[in-house]
Amino acid sequence: MRLHFLGTGDCAGIPVYNCDCQVCSESRLKPALRRQGSGALLTAGPTRVLIDAGPPHLEQHLGSPPDLILLSHYHIDHVFGLFPLRWGCRDQPIPVFGPDDPAGCADLFKHPGILDFRAPLAPFVSHRHHGLEILPLPLNHSKPSLGFFLEYQGGRLAWLCDTGGLPEPTLTFLQRRPPQLMVLDCTLPPQEDDHPNHNDIERAIALHQRIGAQATCLTHVSHRLDLWLATTAFVPPAGVTIAADGMTLDIGP
Protein backbone atom coordinates (compact mmCIF):
# COMPACT_ATOMS: atom_id res chain seq x y z
CA MET A 1 0.00 0.00 0.00
CA ARG A 2 1.06 3.60 -0.53
CA LEU A 3 -0.27 6.52 1.50
CA HIS A 4 -0.04 10.06 0.15
CA PHE A 5 -0.87 12.84 2.61
CA LEU A 6 -2.96 15.63 1.08
CA GLY A 7 -3.48 17.56 4.31
CA THR A 8 -1.95 17.18 7.78
CA GLY A 9 -3.22 20.26 9.65
CA ASP A 10 -5.84 20.81 12.30
CA CYS A 11 -9.09 22.74 11.78
CA ALA A 12 -7.29 26.10 11.45
CA GLY A 13 -4.66 24.90 8.97
CA ILE A 14 -1.25 26.53 8.67
CA PRO A 15 -0.83 29.42 8.23
CA VAL A 16 -3.52 30.33 10.73
CA TYR A 17 -5.41 33.41 9.54
CA ASN A 18 -3.83 36.63 10.78
CA CYS A 19 -1.32 34.79 13.00
CA ASP A 20 2.21 36.18 13.11
CA CYS A 21 3.86 33.35 15.05
CA GLN A 22 7.14 32.07 13.64
CA VAL A 23 5.53 28.99 12.06
CA CYS A 24 2.67 30.84 10.36
CA SER A 25 4.96 33.65 9.16
CA GLU A 26 7.51 31.24 7.69
CA SER A 27 4.80 29.13 6.07
CA ARG A 28 3.59 32.17 4.10
CA LEU A 29 7.03 32.28 2.46
CA LYS A 30 7.61 28.51 2.24
CA PRO A 31 4.60 26.57 0.94
CA ALA A 32 6.22 23.28 2.07
CA LEU A 33 5.54 24.33 5.68
CA ARG A 34 1.81 24.85 5.13
CA ARG A 35 -0.78 22.37 6.32
CA GLN A 36 -4.23 21.91 4.84
CA GLY A 37 -7.10 20.06 6.52
CA SER A 38 -6.80 16.34 7.14
CA GLY A 39 -6.87 13.90 4.23
CA ALA A 40 -4.85 11.29 2.38
CA LEU A 41 -5.00 9.12 -0.71
CA LEU A 42 -4.35 5.42 -0.14
CA THR A 43 -3.41 3.14 -3.03
CA ALA A 44 -3.86 -0.59 -2.38
CA GLY A 45 -3.19 -2.46 -5.61
CA PRO A 46 -5.94 -1.41 -8.01
CA THR A 47 -7.97 0.39 -5.31
CA ARG A 48 -7.65 4.11 -4.56
CA VAL A 49 -9.21 5.28 -1.31
CA LEU A 50 -9.61 8.88 -0.17
CA ILE A 51 -9.36 8.88 3.64
CA ASP A 52 -10.94 12.10 4.90
CA ALA A 53 -11.38 15.10 2.65
CA GLY A 54 -10.04 18.19 4.40
CA PRO A 55 -8.21 19.97 1.55
CA PRO A 56 -10.68 22.24 -0.26
CA HIS A 57 -9.21 21.91 -3.77
CA LEU A 58 -9.30 18.12 -4.10
CA GLU A 59 -9.65 18.75 -7.84
CA GLN A 60 -5.94 19.60 -7.86
CA HIS A 61 -4.86 16.51 -5.90
CA LEU A 62 -7.01 13.55 -6.82
CA GLY A 63 -6.86 13.06 -10.56
CA SER A 64 -9.39 10.40 -11.49
CA PRO A 65 -12.10 9.71 -8.90
CA PRO A 66 -11.17 7.41 -6.02
CA ASP A 67 -12.91 4.04 -5.80
CA LEU A 68 -14.26 4.92 -2.40
CA ILE A 69 -14.10 7.55 0.31
CA LEU A 70 -13.67 6.77 4.01
CA LEU A 71 -14.65 9.48 6.47
CA SER A 72 -13.48 9.38 10.07
CA HIS A 73 -16.19 11.86 11.05
CA TYR A 74 -18.28 14.78 9.86
CA HIS A 75 -16.45 17.75 11.40
CA ILE A 76 -16.07 20.20 8.55
CA ASP A 77 -12.26 20.15 8.49
CA HIS A 78 -12.46 16.45 7.52
CA VAL A 79 -15.13 16.81 4.80
CA PHE A 80 -14.35 20.33 3.53
CA GLY A 81 -13.21 19.21 0.08
CA LEU A 82 -16.41 17.24 -0.55
CA PHE A 83 -18.51 20.40 -0.93
CA PRO A 84 -17.14 21.42 -4.35
CA LEU A 85 -16.22 17.83 -5.30
CA ARG A 86 -19.82 16.63 -5.01
CA TRP A 87 -20.78 18.81 -8.01
CA GLY A 88 -18.17 17.12 -10.20
CA CYS A 89 -18.74 15.03 -13.33
CA ARG A 90 -19.05 11.29 -12.85
CA ASP A 91 -21.40 8.63 -14.26
CA GLN A 92 -20.92 6.23 -11.36
CA PRO A 93 -21.32 7.91 -7.96
CA ILE A 94 -18.42 7.52 -5.51
CA PRO A 95 -19.29 5.33 -2.49
CA VAL A 96 -18.71 7.14 0.80
CA PHE A 97 -18.44 5.32 4.12
CA GLY A 98 -18.47 7.03 7.49
CA PRO A 99 -19.65 6.69 11.07
CA ASP A 100 -23.25 6.72 12.22
CA ASP A 101 -23.92 10.46 12.37
CA PRO A 102 -27.35 11.35 10.94
CA ALA A 103 -26.57 15.08 11.12
CA GLY A 104 -23.54 14.73 8.84
CA CYS A 105 -22.19 18.14 7.89
CA ALA A 106 -24.22 21.04 6.48
CA ASP A 107 -26.25 19.85 3.45
CA LEU A 108 -23.97 17.00 2.31
CA PHE A 109 -26.61 14.30 2.83
CA LYS A 110 -29.39 16.47 1.33
CA HIS A 111 -27.41 17.35 -1.80
CA PRO A 112 -24.86 14.55 -2.30
CA GLY A 113 -24.20 15.21 -6.01
CA ILE A 114 -21.81 12.49 -7.24
CA LEU A 115 -21.31 11.13 -3.70
CA ASP A 116 -23.13 7.98 -2.66
CA PHE A 117 -23.35 8.00 1.14
CA ARG A 118 -23.68 4.35 2.15
CA ALA A 119 -25.07 2.84 5.36
CA PRO A 120 -23.00 3.93 8.38
CA LEU A 121 -20.03 1.77 9.35
CA ALA A 122 -20.14 -0.12 12.65
CA PRO A 123 -17.03 -0.57 14.82
CA PHE A 124 -15.26 -3.91 14.32
CA VAL A 125 -17.46 -4.88 11.35
CA SER A 126 -15.07 -5.30 8.42
CA HIS A 127 -15.61 -4.59 4.70
CA ARG A 128 -13.61 -5.89 1.74
CA HIS A 129 -12.87 -4.07 -1.52
CA HIS A 130 -10.77 -6.00 -4.07
CA GLY A 131 -8.55 -7.53 -1.40
CA LEU A 132 -8.42 -4.42 0.78
CA GLU A 133 -9.88 -5.14 4.22
CA ILE A 134 -11.29 -2.17 6.10
CA LEU A 135 -12.01 -2.53 9.80
CA PRO A 136 -13.58 0.48 11.57
CA LEU A 137 -12.28 1.17 15.09
CA PRO A 138 -13.88 3.31 17.84
CA LEU A 139 -12.18 6.62 18.68
CA ASN A 140 -12.63 9.24 21.42
CA HIS A 141 -13.98 12.47 19.93
CA SER A 142 -16.72 15.09 20.34
CA LYS A 143 -18.60 13.85 17.25
CA PRO A 144 -19.19 10.19 16.24
CA SER A 145 -15.79 9.12 14.89
CA LEU A 146 -14.09 6.02 13.56
CA GLY A 147 -10.52 5.00 12.96
CA PHE A 148 -9.65 2.52 10.20
CA PHE A 149 -7.46 -0.57 10.24
CA LEU A 150 -6.61 -1.27 6.59
CA GLU A 151 -4.97 -4.49 5.45
CA TYR A 152 -3.75 -5.39 1.97
CA GLN A 153 -1.38 -8.22 1.03
CA GLY A 154 0.26 -8.31 4.45
CA GLY A 155 0.46 -4.51 4.77
CA ARG A 156 -1.31 -3.05 7.81
CA LEU A 157 -2.19 0.64 8.22
CA ALA A 158 -4.07 2.16 11.16
CA TRP A 159 -5.61 5.62 10.57
CA LEU A 160 -6.60 7.11 13.95
CA CYS A 161 -7.73 10.71 13.72
CA ASP A 162 -9.41 12.65 15.40
CA THR A 163 -9.06 11.12 18.83
CA GLY A 164 -7.99 11.93 22.38
CA GLY A 165 -6.21 8.77 23.55
CA LEU A 166 -7.83 5.55 22.33
CA PRO A 167 -10.81 3.58 23.64
CA GLU A 168 -9.72 0.37 25.37
CA PRO A 169 -11.12 -1.99 22.67
CA THR A 170 -9.19 -0.10 19.97
CA LEU A 171 -5.99 -0.11 22.00
CA THR A 172 -6.29 -3.83 22.76
CA PHE A 173 -6.97 -4.65 19.10
CA LEU A 174 -3.95 -2.69 17.90
CA GLN A 175 -1.67 -4.22 20.55
CA ARG A 176 -2.64 -7.66 19.25
CA ARG A 177 -2.14 -6.67 15.60
CA PRO A 178 0.45 -3.87 15.52
CA PRO A 179 0.33 -2.05 12.17
CA GLN A 180 3.42 -1.34 10.10
CA LEU A 181 2.20 2.26 9.90
CA MET A 182 -0.01 4.07 12.39
CA VAL A 183 -1.28 7.54 11.45
CA LEU A 184 -2.26 9.19 14.70
CA ASP A 185 -3.93 12.41 15.86
CA CYS A 186 -1.25 14.63 17.39
CA THR A 187 -2.72 18.10 17.44
CA LEU A 188 -1.07 19.65 20.46
CA PRO A 189 2.25 20.32 22.22
CA PRO A 190 2.55 18.77 25.70
CA GLN A 191 -0.49 19.58 27.83
CA GLU A 192 -0.90 19.52 31.60
CA ASP A 193 -4.15 17.59 31.30
CA ASP A 194 -5.26 15.15 28.62
CA HIS A 195 -7.47 16.81 26.01
CA PRO A 196 -10.73 14.87 25.51
CA ASN A 197 -10.74 15.18 21.70
CA HIS A 198 -7.10 15.30 20.59
CA ASN A 199 -3.69 13.92 21.51
CA ASP A 200 -0.73 15.99 22.55
CA ILE A 201 2.68 14.78 21.43
CA GLU A 202 3.55 12.99 24.69
CA ARG A 203 0.30 11.05 24.68
CA ALA A 204 0.74 10.19 20.98
CA ILE A 205 4.25 8.87 21.56
CA ALA A 206 3.07 6.85 24.57
CA LEU A 207 0.40 5.25 22.34
CA HIS A 208 3.04 4.44 19.71
CA GLN A 209 5.09 2.67 22.37
CA ARG A 210 2.17 0.84 23.98
CA ILE A 211 0.92 -0.43 20.61
CA GLY A 212 4.33 -1.32 19.24
CA ALA A 213 3.63 0.02 15.77
CA GLN A 214 6.60 -0.39 13.43
CA ALA A 215 6.25 3.29 12.46
CA THR A 216 3.93 6.04 13.63
CA CYS A 217 3.27 9.21 11.66
CA LEU A 218 1.76 12.08 13.64
CA THR A 219 -0.85 14.22 11.91
CA HIS A 220 -3.60 16.85 12.48
CA VAL A 221 -0.80 19.16 13.56
CA SER A 222 -1.65 22.63 14.90
CA HIS A 223 0.59 25.69 14.57
CA ARG A 224 1.07 25.45 18.33
CA LEU A 225 2.65 22.02 17.96
CA ASP A 226 4.79 23.08 14.98
CA LEU A 227 5.96 26.11 16.99
CA TRP A 228 6.83 23.90 19.95
CA LEU A 229 8.75 21.53 17.65
CA ALA A 230 10.59 24.47 16.05
CA THR A 231 11.59 26.05 19.34
CA THR A 232 12.56 23.06 21.49
CA ALA A 233 15.33 20.53 21.09
CA PHE A 234 12.77 17.74 20.94
CA VAL A 235 13.70 14.72 18.82
CA PRO A 236 10.96 12.13 18.27
CA PRO A 237 11.86 8.57 19.28
CA ALA A 238 12.86 6.05 16.61
CA GLY A 239 9.89 5.07 14.44
CA VAL A 240 7.96 8.30 15.02
CA THR A 241 7.75 11.01 12.35
CA ILE A 242 5.68 14.14 11.83
CA ALA A 243 3.47 14.09 8.74
CA ALA A 244 3.72 16.80 6.09
CA ASP A 245 1.41 17.74 3.24
CA GLY A 246 2.58 15.92 0.13
CA MET A 247 4.52 13.21 2.01
CA THR A 248 4.22 9.67 0.63
CA LEU A 249 4.80 6.50 2.69
CA ASP A 250 4.93 2.87 1.61
CA ILE A 251 3.36 0.24 3.83
CA GLY A 252 4.15 -3.42 3.44
CA PRO A 253 5.25 -6.59 5.18
Next chain:
Amino acid sequence: MRLHFLGTGDCAGIPVYNCDCQVCSESRLKPALRRQGSGALLTAGPTRVLIDAGPPHLEQHLGSPPDLILLSHYHIDHVFGLFPLRWGCRDQPIPVFGPDDPAGCADLFKHPGILDFRAPLAPFVSHRHHGLEILPLPLNHSKPSLGFFLEYQGGRLAWLCDTGGLPEPTLTFLQRRPPQLMVLDCTLPPQEDDHPNHNDIERAIALHQRIGAQATCLTHVSHRLDLWLATTAFVPPAGVTIAADGMTLDIGP
Protein backbone atom coordinates in the same frame (compact mmCIF):
# COMPACT_ATOMS: atom_id res chain seq x y z
CA MET B 1 -15.29 52.60 -3.49
CA ARG B 2 -13.22 49.81 -4.93
CA LEU B 3 -14.45 46.23 -5.38
CA HIS B 4 -11.99 43.36 -5.69
CA PHE B 5 -13.45 40.01 -6.72
CA LEU B 6 -11.97 37.07 -4.81
CA GLY B 7 -14.28 34.45 -6.29
CA THR B 8 -16.80 34.57 -9.14
CA GLY B 9 -17.82 30.92 -9.59
CA ASP B 10 -20.92 28.95 -8.70
CA CYS B 11 -21.03 26.18 -6.08
CA ALA B 12 -18.91 23.79 -8.20
CA GLY B 13 -16.20 26.32 -9.03
CA ILE B 14 -14.07 26.09 -12.18
CA PRO B 15 -12.53 23.66 -12.94
CA VAL B 16 -15.39 21.38 -11.98
CA TYR B 17 -14.03 18.17 -10.46
CA ASN B 18 -13.38 15.50 -13.10
CA CYS B 19 -14.96 17.58 -15.90
CA ASP B 20 -13.25 17.51 -19.27
CA CYS B 21 -15.26 20.24 -20.98
CA GLN B 22 -13.23 22.85 -22.89
CA VAL B 23 -13.56 25.44 -20.10
CA CYS B 24 -12.55 23.13 -17.24
CA SER B 25 -9.68 21.61 -19.24
CA GLU B 26 -8.27 25.01 -20.22
CA SER B 27 -8.64 26.34 -16.68
CA ARG B 28 -6.36 23.57 -15.38
CA LEU B 29 -3.61 25.00 -17.59
CA LYS B 30 -4.50 28.70 -17.18
CA PRO B 31 -5.21 29.72 -13.58
CA ALA B 32 -6.69 33.03 -14.80
CA LEU B 33 -9.68 31.07 -16.13
CA ARG B 34 -10.45 29.44 -12.77
CA ARG B 35 -13.32 30.55 -10.58
CA GLN B 36 -13.53 30.09 -6.82
CA GLY B 37 -16.72 30.45 -4.76
CA SER B 38 -18.40 33.81 -4.50
CA GLY B 39 -16.77 36.63 -2.57
CA ALA B 40 -15.31 40.12 -2.88
CA LEU B 41 -13.47 42.71 -0.83
CA LEU B 42 -14.99 46.19 -0.87
CA THR B 43 -12.94 49.21 0.18
CA ALA B 44 -14.94 52.33 1.04
CA GLY B 45 -12.56 54.97 2.39
CA PRO B 46 -11.19 53.55 5.64
CA THR B 47 -13.66 50.66 5.74
CA ARG B 48 -12.90 47.19 4.32
CA VAL B 49 -15.88 44.88 3.87
CA LEU B 50 -15.76 41.22 2.91
CA ILE B 51 -18.93 40.48 0.92
CA ASP B 52 -19.51 36.73 0.99
CA ALA B 53 -16.71 34.33 1.77
CA GLY B 54 -16.64 31.59 -0.86
CA PRO B 55 -12.87 31.19 -1.45
CA PRO B 56 -11.48 28.67 1.03
CA HIS B 57 -8.03 30.22 1.47
CA LEU B 58 -9.08 33.73 2.50
CA GLU B 59 -5.80 33.83 4.43
CA GLN B 60 -4.08 34.32 1.08
CA HIS B 61 -6.40 37.10 -0.10
CA LEU B 62 -7.47 39.27 2.79
CA GLY B 63 -4.37 40.58 4.50
CA SER B 64 -5.45 42.32 7.70
CA PRO B 65 -8.93 41.46 8.96
CA PRO B 66 -11.85 43.28 7.30
CA ASP B 67 -13.87 45.71 9.41
CA LEU B 68 -16.98 43.71 8.80
CA ILE B 69 -18.34 40.78 6.83
CA LEU B 70 -21.62 40.85 4.90
CA LEU B 71 -23.17 37.51 4.01
CA SER B 72 -25.84 37.23 1.34
CA HIS B 73 -26.86 33.82 2.68
CA TYR B 74 -25.63 30.69 4.39
CA HIS B 75 -25.24 28.28 1.47
CA ILE B 76 -21.81 26.78 1.94
CA ASP B 77 -20.32 28.15 -1.28
CA HIS B 78 -20.84 31.67 0.14
CA VAL B 79 -19.40 31.01 3.63
CA PHE B 80 -16.79 28.33 2.81
CA GLY B 81 -13.78 30.48 3.68
CA LEU B 82 -15.16 31.31 7.14
CA PHE B 83 -14.53 27.79 8.44
CA PRO B 84 -10.73 28.06 8.66
CA LEU B 85 -10.80 31.85 9.07
CA ARG B 86 -12.83 31.64 12.29
CA TRP B 87 -9.88 29.96 14.04
CA GLY B 88 -7.59 32.88 13.20
CA CYS B 89 -5.84 35.27 15.59
CA ARG B 90 -7.66 38.49 16.44
CA ASP B 91 -8.27 40.39 19.67
CA GLN B 92 -11.41 42.12 18.42
CA PRO B 93 -13.89 39.73 16.81
CA ILE B 94 -15.01 40.57 13.27
CA PRO B 95 -18.68 41.61 13.07
CA VAL B 96 -20.67 39.46 10.63
CA PHE B 97 -24.04 40.51 9.24
CA GLY B 98 -26.35 38.21 7.32
CA PRO B 99 -29.99 37.35 6.75
CA ASP B 100 -32.34 35.85 9.29
CA ASP B 101 -31.43 32.16 8.99
CA PRO B 102 -31.21 30.47 12.40
CA ALA B 103 -29.77 27.28 10.84
CA GLY B 104 -26.79 29.14 9.40
CA CYS B 105 -24.28 26.68 7.95
CA ALA B 106 -22.84 23.63 9.74
CA ASP B 107 -21.44 24.68 13.15
CA LEU B 108 -20.57 28.31 12.33
CA PHE B 109 -22.94 29.75 14.93
CA LYS B 110 -21.99 27.14 17.56
CA HIS B 111 -18.24 27.69 17.13
CA PRO B 112 -17.80 31.23 15.79
CA GLY B 113 -14.16 31.65 16.82
CA ILE B 114 -13.12 35.23 15.92
CA LEU B 115 -16.42 35.88 14.13
CA ASP B 116 -19.10 37.91 15.87
CA PHE B 117 -22.44 37.01 14.27
CA ARG B 118 -24.67 40.02 14.86
CA ALA B 119 -28.47 40.23 14.86
CA PRO B 120 -29.90 39.30 11.45
CA LEU B 121 -30.35 42.09 8.92
CA ALA B 122 -33.86 43.08 7.88
CA PRO B 123 -34.70 44.09 4.31
CA PHE B 124 -34.76 47.86 3.72
CA VAL B 125 -33.38 48.64 7.22
CA SER B 126 -30.11 50.47 6.63
CA HIS B 127 -26.88 50.41 8.68
CA ARG B 128 -24.02 52.93 8.62
CA HIS B 129 -20.33 52.20 9.12
CA HIS B 130 -18.01 55.24 8.93
CA GLY B 131 -19.97 56.83 6.12
CA LEU B 132 -20.72 53.57 4.30
CA GLU B 133 -24.46 53.01 4.10
CA ILE B 134 -25.59 49.40 3.79
CA LEU B 135 -29.16 48.68 2.76
CA PRO B 136 -30.23 45.01 2.63
CA LEU B 137 -32.52 44.09 -0.28
CA PRO B 138 -34.75 41.00 -0.65
CA LEU B 139 -33.68 38.38 -3.21
CA ASN B 140 -35.30 35.23 -4.66
CA HIS B 141 -33.43 32.13 -3.50
CA SER B 142 -33.92 28.71 -1.91
CA LYS B 143 -32.42 29.86 1.42
CA PRO B 144 -33.03 33.21 3.18
CA SER B 145 -30.95 35.64 1.12
CA LEU B 146 -30.24 39.35 0.94
CA GLY B 147 -28.70 41.64 -1.61
CA PHE B 148 -26.86 44.80 -0.53
CA PHE B 149 -27.13 48.38 -1.77
CA LEU B 150 -23.93 50.09 -0.64
CA GLU B 151 -23.43 53.85 -0.81
CA TYR B 152 -20.30 55.83 -0.04
CA GLN B 153 -19.56 59.43 -1.04
CA GLY B 154 -21.88 59.34 -4.03
CA GLY B 155 -20.79 55.88 -5.16
CA ARG B 156 -23.54 53.29 -5.37
CA LEU B 157 -22.99 49.52 -5.60
CA ALA B 158 -25.68 46.84 -5.69
CA TRP B 159 -24.59 43.28 -4.83
CA LEU B 160 -27.33 40.86 -5.89
CA CYS B 161 -26.32 37.23 -5.60
CA ASP B 162 -27.73 34.52 -5.34
CA THR B 163 -31.07 35.29 -6.93
CA GLY B 164 -33.44 34.17 -9.68
CA GLY B 165 -34.87 37.42 -11.05
CA LEU B 166 -35.53 40.07 -8.42
CA PRO B 167 -38.48 40.57 -6.06
CA GLU B 168 -40.65 43.52 -7.11
CA PRO B 169 -39.66 45.76 -4.12
CA THR B 170 -35.97 45.27 -4.92
CA LEU B 171 -36.50 45.96 -8.62
CA THR B 172 -38.54 49.08 -7.91
CA PHE B 173 -35.95 50.39 -5.45
CA LEU B 174 -33.09 49.89 -7.91
CA GLN B 175 -35.01 51.50 -10.78
CA ARG B 176 -35.44 54.58 -8.59
CA ARG B 177 -31.79 54.64 -7.53
CA PRO B 178 -29.77 52.99 -10.30
CA PRO B 179 -26.33 51.99 -9.04
CA GLN B 180 -23.13 52.86 -10.87
CA LEU B 181 -22.20 49.19 -10.51
CA MET B 182 -24.53 46.25 -10.16
CA VAL B 183 -23.01 42.84 -9.38
CA LEU B 184 -25.60 40.30 -10.41
CA ASP B 185 -26.12 36.52 -10.21
CA CYS B 186 -25.65 35.10 -13.70
CA THR B 187 -25.07 31.41 -13.20
CA LEU B 188 -26.49 29.92 -16.37
CA PRO B 189 -26.49 30.08 -20.17
CA PRO B 190 -29.90 30.85 -21.73
CA GLN B 191 -32.62 28.59 -20.30
CA GLU B 192 -36.03 27.71 -21.70
CA ASP B 193 -37.68 28.43 -18.34
CA ASP B 194 -36.64 30.83 -15.62
CA HIS B 195 -34.67 29.11 -12.86
CA PRO B 196 -36.15 29.87 -9.42
CA ASN B 197 -32.77 30.40 -7.70
CA HIS B 198 -30.38 31.79 -10.32
CA ASN B 199 -30.36 34.02 -13.38
CA ASP B 200 -29.42 32.93 -16.83
CA ILE B 201 -27.57 35.45 -18.99
CA GLU B 202 -30.64 36.68 -20.87
CA ARG B 203 -32.54 37.34 -17.66
CA ALA B 204 -29.51 39.07 -16.12
CA ILE B 205 -29.12 41.38 -19.13
CA ALA B 206 -32.85 42.16 -19.09
CA LEU B 207 -32.50 43.19 -15.42
CA HIS B 208 -29.52 45.40 -16.28
CA GLN B 209 -31.62 47.15 -18.90
CA ARG B 210 -34.77 47.47 -16.75
CA ILE B 211 -32.79 48.93 -13.84
CA GLY B 212 -30.61 51.22 -15.93
CA ALA B 213 -27.44 50.46 -13.99
CA GLN B 214 -24.45 52.36 -15.36
CA ALA B 215 -22.47 49.09 -15.38
CA THR B 216 -23.41 45.52 -14.54
CA CYS B 217 -20.89 42.84 -13.73
CA LEU B 218 -22.17 39.26 -13.98
CA THR B 219 -20.95 36.79 -11.38
CA HIS B 220 -21.58 33.30 -9.86
CA VAL B 221 -20.64 31.92 -13.28
CA SER B 222 -20.92 28.18 -13.91
CA HIS B 223 -18.73 26.22 -16.32
CA ARG B 224 -21.86 25.80 -18.44
CA LEU B 225 -22.11 29.58 -18.89
CA ASP B 226 -18.37 29.97 -19.56
CA LEU B 227 -18.61 27.17 -22.13
CA TRP B 228 -21.58 28.87 -23.81
CA LEU B 229 -19.69 32.18 -23.86
CA ALA B 230 -16.61 30.46 -25.33
CA THR B 231 -18.51 28.66 -28.07
CA THR B 232 -21.01 31.28 -29.26
CA ALA B 233 -20.49 34.64 -30.92
CA PHE B 234 -22.30 36.33 -28.05
CA VAL B 235 -21.17 39.88 -27.21
CA PRO B 236 -22.64 41.41 -24.04
CA PRO B 237 -24.38 44.76 -24.52
CA ALA B 238 -22.58 47.99 -23.58
CA GLY B 239 -22.17 48.30 -19.83
CA VAL B 240 -22.30 44.56 -19.14
CA THR B 241 -19.15 42.59 -18.28
CA ILE B 242 -18.42 39.12 -16.94
CA ALA B 243 -16.62 39.07 -13.57
CA ALA B 244 -13.31 37.24 -13.13
CA ASP B 245 -11.43 36.18 -10.02
CA GLY B 246 -8.94 38.92 -9.18
CA MET B 247 -10.77 41.66 -11.15
CA THR B 248 -10.92 45.10 -9.48
CA LEU B 249 -13.54 47.75 -10.27
CA ASP B 250 -13.83 51.35 -9.08
CA ILE B 251 -17.24 52.74 -8.21
CA GLY B 252 -17.87 56.45 -7.92
CA PRO B 253 -20.01 59.35 -9.00
